[in-house]
Amino acid sequence: SPVIRLMLMQILADAPYQFNHRTLPEPQYDFIVVGAGAAGSILAARLAETDARVLLLEAGGPAPPETSVPGLMPLTLGADVDYHIKLNTPPHLQQGFQDNSSFLNIGRTMGGGTTINAMIYCRCHKLDFDSWANQGNPGWDFESVLPYFKKSERYTGIVNPNTEKYHGRDGPISVGPVSFNSTATEAFLKAGRELGYDVVEEVAPTRSGFVLQLNTIGAGVRQSTAERFLRPNVRKSNLFVLTRAPVTKILFDKNKRAIGVEFFSNKKHRQVRARKEVILAAGAVFSPQILMLSGVGPARHLQEMGIKVLHKLEGVGRNYQDHAAIYNLPFAVTDGVTNSIFDFLSPKNLVDYIKQKSGPWARPFGVESPSYVKLGDGPLDWPDVSVPLMNTARSNLGLIVAVSDGDDLSLETFDRLLGPLKGRDTIAFVPMLLRPKSRGRVTLKSTSPFVQPNVDPGFLSHPDDEELLIRAIRFSFSIANTNAMKAIGAKWLSKPLRGCEQHPDTSKSYWRCFTRQLVSSFYHPSSTCKMAPSSDPMAVVSPELKVHGLKSLRVVDASIMPQIVSGNTAAPTFMIAEKAADLIKRDWGYPVYPPS
Numbered sequence: 001s002p003v004i005r006l007m008l009m010q011i012l013a014d015a016p017y018q019f020n021h022r023t024l025p026e027p028q029y030d031f032i033v034v035g036a037g038a039a040g041s042i043l044a045a046r047l048a049e050t051d052a053r054v055l056l057l058e059a060g061g062p063a064p065p066e067t068s069v070p071g072l073m074p075l076t077l078g079a080d081v082d083y084h085i086k087l088n089t090p091p092h093l094q095q096g097f098q099d100n101s102s103f104l105n106i107g108r109t110m111g112g113g114t115t116i117n118a119m120i121y122c123r124c125h126k127l128d129f130d131s132w133a134n135q136g137n138p139g140w141d142f143e144s145v146l147p148y149f150k151k152s153e154r155y156t157g158i159v160n161p162n163t164e165k166y167h168g169r170d171g172p173i174s175v176g177p178v179s180f181n182s183t184a185t186e187a188f189l190k191a192g193r194e195l196g197y198d199v200v201e202e203v204a205p206t207r208s209g210f211v212l213q214l215n216t217i218g219a220g221v222r223q224s225t226a227e228r229f230l231r232p233n234v235r236k237s238n239l240f241v242l243t244r245a246p247v248t249k250i251l252f253d254k255n256k257r258a259i260g261v262e263f264f265s266n267k268k269h270r271q272v273r274a275r276k277e278v279i280l281a282a283g284a285v286f287s288p289q290i291l292m293l294s295g296v297g298p299a300r301h302l303q304e305m306g307i308k309v310l311h312k313l314e315g316v317g318r319n320y321q322d323h324a325a326i327y328n329l330p331f332a333v334t335d336g337v338t339n340s341i342f343d344f345l346s347p348k349n350l351v352d353y354i355k356q357k358s359g360p361w362a363r364p365f366g367v368e369s370p371s372y373v374k375l376g377d378g379p380l381d382w383p384d385v386s387v388p389l390m391n392t393a394r395s396n397l398g399l400i401v402a403v404s405d406g407d408d409l410s411l412e413t414f415d416r417l418l419g420p421l422k423g424r425d426t427i428a429f430v431p432m433l434l435r436p437k438s439r440g441r442v443t444l445k446s447t448s449p450f451v452q453p454n455v456d457p458g459f460l461s462h463p464d465d466e467e468l469l470i471r472a473i474r475f476s477f478s479i480a481n482t483n484a485m486k487a488i489g490a491k492w493l494s495k496p497l498r499g500c501e502q503h504p505d506t507s508k509s510y511w512r513c514f515t516r517q518l519v520s521s522f523y524h525p526s527s528t529c530k531m532a533p534s535s536d537p538m539a540v541v542s543p544e545l546k547v548h549g550l551k552s553l554r555v556v557d558a559s560i561m562p563q564i565v566s567g568n569t570a571a572p573t574f575m576i577a578e579k580a581a582d583l584i585k586r587d588w589g590y591p592v593y594p595p596s
């Protein structure tokens with residue numbers, strides 16, 4: 001639209017760097033990093049702090065200008081910069097979506113997920129990391145990883161003496177509180193207090209309660225890892241970044257040592273060698289795909305695909321975890337309490353963004369504030385459910401969903417769930433499981449590296465997950481029924497879903513039916529190259545992130561999480577990359593200055 005064009009012209013100074021080298025100057029590098037996403041961009045930049053020669057190969061292209069404007073985030077979903085993978089779910093699930101399944105969005109561009117994500121900065125919970133360590137991964141407990149969280153962070157918010165020690169001040173990624181909240185957010189936090197929860201800070205190690213979220217936004221501009229870690233280093237002679245260069249295979253010698261990779265660039269398959277290591281950072285779907293295409297993975301599956309097994313590793317692609325969510329639990333609210341589309345389009349707000357990078361465009365559209373609560377039965381005080389508030393508000397235009405899977409709902413479901421809200425201001429809750437017990441799997445669909453793999457997210461395959469998600473829906477209704485939310489007019493108006501009408505309205509059996517139809521991804525795939533000792537049958541990498549049984553090959557991305565973290569996955573992935581950089585430097589005798 002003309003408005004967006006005008007804005008883009010104005011923001012070009014802040015637009016992402018156009019990494020666009022076309023050929024490789026050298027046949028051999030010390031380190032080859034595969035994937036310039038959340039982890040890969042950080043890792044490559046940190047390794048290039050030494051005198052090692054580092055090659056970073058990214059499948060996607062440079063990030064387009066609109067990705068730097070936080071409020072334009074929804075434009076990237078389903079666009080060229082998004083792999084947009086149709087999930088593979090069983091027929092009794094996801095009937096509310098077109099063709100009975102929803103999409104998994106994953107960034108395919110410099111910065112990976114950090115170029116298209118909702119910019120929520122989430123530290124997750126102390127017990128997430130303590131449990132990683134307890135599963136046989138020394139060095140990954142909370143105390144040990146905290147310095148690596150702080151290392152990448154530049155906190156810009158107001159200092160609270162109780163939580164100050166958990167913030168980093170000197171890292172490349174600006175992190176601060178949301179700049180522009182709606183009346184609905186205030187009501188949401190008040191609702192939390194009314195239900196007996198504290199309003200807590202995101203970085204508190206045992207955070208439990210309602211939270212005013214932090215974002216990876218600096219001076220109104222998205223902080224992708226490519227922008228913040230690579231851009232300042234592009235002139236270094238030992239760092240070379242190649243875009244539109246998907247890696248198709250890892251090359252091994254006869255001793256199972258990774259000696260390089262094959263990749264596709266300028267219409268040709270090419271090879272490049274690694275003197276020291278190859279490091280996969282292609283994310284939880286594509287790192288296992290590359291391993292399997294290279295003959296590393298579950299033997300039977302590889303044989304079925306006609307791939308010669310170089311090294312049997314049953315865990316590759318298994319142990320898949322995501323925060324199974326109900327994206328759309330929409331409630332009508334009083335007009336004006338949300339950040340409406342008219343706020344976005346008002347001339348004043350446009351000018352504010354163009355001139356000062358402030359106002360609604362300087363925040364992620366639609367995303368407001370999370371709550372973290374424990375609704376399951378475990379003994380520990382460790383929240384297992386999150387219910388964020390989404391400020392959808394596009395109802396003014398008759399389009400109700402914003403940053404949501406609503407776009408892939410079937411027409412019938414859309415009409416029943418969202419139709420009654422047409423013309424009304426709307427909020428939505430997004431009840432989700434923080435640590436689902438279900439496990440999914442990534443498998444190859446083809447031996448071609450250009451065909452997306454199958455992603456079976458395993459949603460609700462463990463019965464406890466269904467039970468907990470129903471509790472999470474009911475908890476969302478408890479929030480909506482508080483005085484604070486009633487004061488902003490929160491009302492459930494949706495009609496029963498087709499196929500669920502036989503269940504009494506809002507009964508448990510109704511919510512079971514609803515949950516099965518609408519469970520979907522929160523875009524947090526993880527854990528498909530599990531970090532665990534080799535005694536664990538699902539183990540893929542060691543606590544040093546080395547692939548078990550192979551030499552000179554590591555995986556460094558969200559796939560190594562033994563268990564998904566209790567919150568958004570980007571910041572923990574930054575931490576993984578920061579820690580991995582020191583592990584690698586130490587192994588090769590480069591100076592390491594561990595953060596304090």
Ligand SMILES: Cc1cc2nc3c(=O)[nH]c(=O)nc-3n(C[C@H](O)[C@H](O)[C@H](O)COP(=O)(O)OP(=O)(O)OC[C@H]3O[C@@H](n4cnc5c(N)ncnc54)[C@H](O)[C@@H]3O)c2cc1C
Pocket residue numbers: 034035036037038039040057058059060077105106107108109110111112113114116117118119120121122245246247248281282283284286287290523524525556557558559568569570571573
């Ligand atoms: C729409 C959306 C919203 C999200 N919102 C949030 C949020 O608000 N907060 C949060 O914390 N997290 C959020 N996330 C999740 C977060 O962005 C991811 O967890 C994180 O980016 C994972 O990092 P990664 O390094 O493992 O993989 P990625 O960031 O996905 O990076 C992998 C990179 O590898 C590249 N690649 C893949 N295959 C190949 C190949 N064969 N050769 C070369 N390169 C390859 C990809 O193109 C990509 O650039 C969101 C994700 C999405 C998609």
